Amino acid sequence: MPQRSGPATVLVAHPGGELYGSDRVLAESVAGLREAGLDVVVALAGPGPLVARLEALGARVTVCRTPVLRKQYLSLVGLLRLARSTAAGLRPSWALLRATRPVAVLVNTVTVPLWIVLARLLRVPVVCHVHEAERSARPLLRRLLALPLLGARRVVTNSRFSEGVLLDAVPSLASRTQVVPNGVEGPSACVPPRASPDGEVRLLYLGRLSPRKGPDVAVAAVAALRDRGVPARLDVVGAVFPGYEWFEQELRDQVRALGLTDRVALHGFRPDVWPWLAGCDVLLVPSRTDEPFGNTAVEGALAARPVVASRTSGLLEATSGLRAARTVAPDDPDAVADAVVAIRDAWAHVRDDALADRAYAADRYSPTAYRRRVADVVAGVVSDVAPGVVRGSRP
Known part of the structure; x- marks a missing residue:
């Protein structure tokens, strides 16, 4: 031509x-x-x-x-x-x-x-x-x-x-x-993790709202933490594909049914992810099914935040080498809660690892x-x- x-x-x-x-x-x-x-x-x-x-x-x-x-x-x-x-x-x-x-x-x-x-x-x-x-x-x-x-x-x-x-x-x-x-582009400036997550552990789900991505698993993990006496709150940042509005309604119904309206907030899509990552202690990536890669997990590392991700598919590659990352069985809210508690209990060490992960991820990706x-x-x-x-x- x-x-x-x-x-x-x-x-x-x-x-x-x-x-x-x-x-x-x-x-x-x-x-x-x-x-x-x-x-x-x-x-x-x-x-x-x-x-x-x-x-x-x-x-x-x-x-x-x-x-x-x-x-x-x-x-x-x-x-x-x-x-x-x-x-x-x-x-x-x-x-x-x-x-x-x-x-x-x-x-x-x-x-x-x-x-x-x-x-x-x-x-x-x-x-x-x-x-x-x-x-x-x-x-x-x-x-x-x-x-x-x-x-x-x-x-x-x-x-x-x-x-x-x-x-x-x-x-x-x-x-x-x-x-x-x-x-994966990181934030222009990194906000270090809190010195201590005393009080509430701040959790973040970031991404598409769909059954395969498992935001409902993250919500159930908050309930599991509450039942163990571990105060936590979850911000859910993302939206559904057109035609999947039923799933967002199911999420809202789940939050109400579990009595988590004061602990879980759905914020919809936000184009700038970095303020949300800066405001969290732990990023959750609880995908149920195969992920080709794991951009969100890498963004968590670039923001110097520990990540709890499903032990599956491309998420294993994305979290490989990240010392502050924890991987758990997919579709297991209790396993997510276990990982969050372990991170909280070893916070000083995990915080140092997350800061080191930032440099590693910036070079690797x-x-x-x-x-x-x-x-x-x-x-x-x-x-x-x-x-x-x-x-x-x-x-």
Whole structure:
């Protein structure tokens, strides 16, 4: 496809405009492409606070309502809705590809596969960044979700766990797949942990409100602590996907039923996570099912806060090497409560470990290194089409 004059363009496709884990990582990817001297156009399937962050990085952002794969489509009626959504998204997606004439397309997550198909039809090389790892899903479903990646020249996964789940589904992707751990930006200034958590232990749940993420496990852990005579309060910061409002109502009902209205507060989504982390003693990441990585756990370490996370999947990678982190069996409120008590009882030691973890996490999950690696991956697929358009690209 002929290129326009000026900086080469990379089109980035992403399923939404929110500011959760994969959204924040996308912003780091865009920053890396911009630092490599590329013009970046980002196509979002919906608006949200991510738009302002991307525009501040110098990207051009457009809302292009292409279909996003969700579990709600896993039925006959759902498949019909997906087919209609795909048909409606074909024209605007195709038009954007023709208008931007990108040297490459970066598809962020496997939930927007239409971009892979259309870019392949236009012979534009594709990099797909996989943020999903559903090992508990049926093998056929995992294979169907991964098959569109055969149209990508390179596949990036955010953890070895994600890579393993992907290659179990489609082994032939091995030669084009590599692991790039997420780059996670820390706070501009760190507020040290309290000298002592005497009185109430301040707990924080940070992230999407969904059954798989386990915020209800965190609520139940507060009840378990109360029953042991350990005063604790929990701030829940996050919101549901549209269509999952029933789960938020279940959470509120649970809080009332357990008599925790004075100990648990639901605050909704907040784009700036650092004030909430600064105000907590312990961050809870009680996911029930597989997590491809564990951005929230890393954010806890960057804020110098001890983390209690489920002992599963990508969370084990994210917490590896963190001395103040504790991992527990998934879906076990008593185990979460045990870990919180153990942290409280060894606070002086844990506090020192959490401060040391901050430096370790900042080095291990350096956004600067991540940006460079993403730009290098894109440079690799572009080199056959337009050699040298990405600064620092390797032959």
